[in-house]
Amino acid sequence: MTSVARGQRVIGAATHYVENQPPVRTDVNEYAVNAPLVEGVAAFGAAWAHESLREAGGLVGSPSFQRDATLANVHTPVAHAHDRWGFRLDEVEYDPSYHRVISEAVARGAHTSAWADPKPGADVARAAMFMLFAQVEPGHACPVSMTHAAVASIKESPWVADAWLPRLYSRDYEPRLLPNDEKSSALIGMAMTEKQGGSDVRAGSTVGEAMGGHAYQLTGHKWFCSAPMSDGFLVLAQTRRGNVEEGLSCLFVPRLLQRGMRNVFRIQRLKDKLGNRSNASAEVEFDGTIGMVLGEPGRGIHTIIEMVQRTRLDCVLGTAAGMRQAVAEATWHARGRSAFGKLLVDQAAMTSVLADLALESEAAMLTGLRLAQAFSADASDADVALRRLATPVSKYWVTKRGPHHAYEALECLGGNGYSESFPLARRYREQPVMAIWEGSGNVIALDVLRALTRDPESAAAFAAELDTTAGASALLDGHVARTLSMMDEIAGAEIDEAQAQARRLSENLALALQGSLMLRHAPSVAAEAFLAARLGEDRAAQYGNLPRGTDAAAIVARH
Incomplete structure (x- = not known):
């Protein structure tokens, strides 16, 4: 009987070997390693x-x-x-x-x-x-x-x-619909948009008839109701008291009324969505539904504006969370798979892509944390003014970057990334919702214009935020100067001209803020690479085109 050299295949032996595949990324402390x-x-x-x-x-x-x-x-x-x-x-x-x-x-x-x-x-x-x-x-x-x-x-x-x-x-969670006196916790959903209005919420036709006190009876249809099994909902409706039209009001609609009676809340169907699959979104109808007005009748936009700012903040945070997952999964794969004789992570082309994705992720995360700080209960007047402009600016840009970021990370996994067995396929379908929810790109860019023209304090606070890193980078200083000049020009321009430049201004403001944050809080190797890749003369539209001399391996190791 002849011996078989090590590594040789034997006729009739097992044909399926799992080789050169990284292990499942699990049992990882997602905070400690970040x-x-x-x-x-x-x-x-x-x-x-x-x-x-x-x-x-x-x-x-x-x-x-x-x-x-x-x-x-x-x-x-x-x-x-x-x-x-x-x-x-x-x-x-x-x-x-x-x-x-x-x-x-x-x-x-x-x-x-x-x-x-x-x-x-x-x-x-x-x-x-x-x-x-x-x-x-x-x-x-x-x-x-x-x-x-x-x-x-x-x-x-x-x-x-x-x-x-x-x-x-409360930190309890009870999913069942129980009478209010039997349930110590609650979650809240929203039902704002209608078929004919979309982001133009003033075009909504849902009507609220005053019943006395703060109560109204609602009739209408909502095209998107987020999380329809919540315990209560914020709803916009055109309210009236007798023959007096009050205007657009914000109402609180509980799922259950006193003594456990169910409020009229007719779920017509669930949306078949591209992503966000675990969360239900529904079309609902109100027919004699009871709601309680929040704030002053007819001032619904004023009542919900701070709520909208906070959900927009969470769009930034949610996108940043997705970017972190994308970087973590792509880097894990590259560290566990070899090609052409060495690990993917050690190959210069892949290292550059991973480093660029990591820079985007860190900048988005810092933006989210800085915004969150500006929403604190003890926020200074300057921070309150800053968040009025910085929130739509950041929401516009960070959420726009999310889908392409997810795609590039998915590609790092090759065919595995395109498979639903791996989490990046789900992430790729998830990221667009953050750019659409609470105002898609044009709506947000126009809100940036609105803040500039109606709220000069917010523009001043934004400029002061950027001034904290003045002199630290000639590249950033030049970008900030051009952006602030552009901001002044657009603020005084005719409306059509201003709107045509709104996206460009929002992008420039966002990059100025991110560059400043990276200079303050990221290692110099990362901050300098971010600025050069986003603002430098040889900047590129695609990920992986980092400036010559960037220590990409050090950036990847940090993440």
Whole structure:
């Protein structure tokens, strides 16, 4: 019998070998291994939250949580309009995995911890917690975000706030529809847009007839209702009291009324969405539905504006979370797979792509944390003014970068990235929703113009923020000077000319802010590479075209 040399194949032996594939990326503490996030949390005043964030990082990186994230997107929500006897039911059934995911997020305060305990750094800590959970399962972040943001619209209306805010601040999670006196917690959804209006909410035709006091009876249809199994909803309607037209008002619509009676909340169908599959979005009808006005009747936009700012902040945070997942998965793959004789991560072309993706991720994360800091309860007048402009600026640019970032990371995995067995296919479908939700590109760019023309304090605060790094980079200084000059020109231009330049201005403002933040908070090798790649003369549209001399390996190692 002849011997067989090591490595030789034997006829009749097993034909399937799994070789040159990285292991599953699991049992990773998603906070502890994310050095930029750990450093950012400390830099923006929330170092006291490291321990709780580290615990959450271990949870979301665990096999069980990752499995739940997968199941929640595979077994998507199902609407039940009627029960077996034909009575209206109007419920949405979720896979148990979804409830486990959202329960863990709520238990750690990813929704309203900054409102419940508004100490210094609370909004930064809450932002970091939100990003950790959204990094692994983004769909549940929708009701978590809306519950956080809704507090801003509810808190000034004691006829709703007194009974509901303690429930919003609770860290319990109860998915069942139970009478209000039997349920200590609550989540909030929204029903704003209609078929004929979209972002033009003033075109909505839902009507609210005054019933006496703060109560109104609603009739109408909403084209998008986010998280339809929430306990309460913010709804826009044209209200009137007798023959007096009050205008567009914001109302709070509870799912259940007193003594457990169901409010009229007819779920027509669930949207069949590109992404965000674990989270239900529905078309709903109101027919004699009871709602309580928030704020002053006829001033619905004023009532929801701070809520919208906070959900836009969470669009930035959610996109940054997705970018972090993309970088983590792409880098993991490149460190565990070889081609042409060496690891992918050690091959210059791949190293440049990974480093560029990492730079984008870090800049987005820093932008989100800085914005969160500006929303803190003890924010200075300058920060309050800053966030009025910086929020739409950042929402416009960061969310626009998300889909291409996800695609480039997906490509790093080759065919595996295109497979639903790996998380980046889901992430690629997820990222566009952040650019669409709470105002797509044109709407946000026009809001940037509106802030500049109607709120000169916000422009001054933005300029002062950029001035903190004046002199640190000639490249950034030149960009800032051109951008501020452009801002002044557009603010005084005719409306059509201004609108035509709104996107360009928003992009330039965002890059100026990100460049300043990178200079302040990132290592010099990363800050200089970011500025050169985004603002330099040889900048390129595609990822992976870093300036000559960039230490790409050091940037990748940091992430």
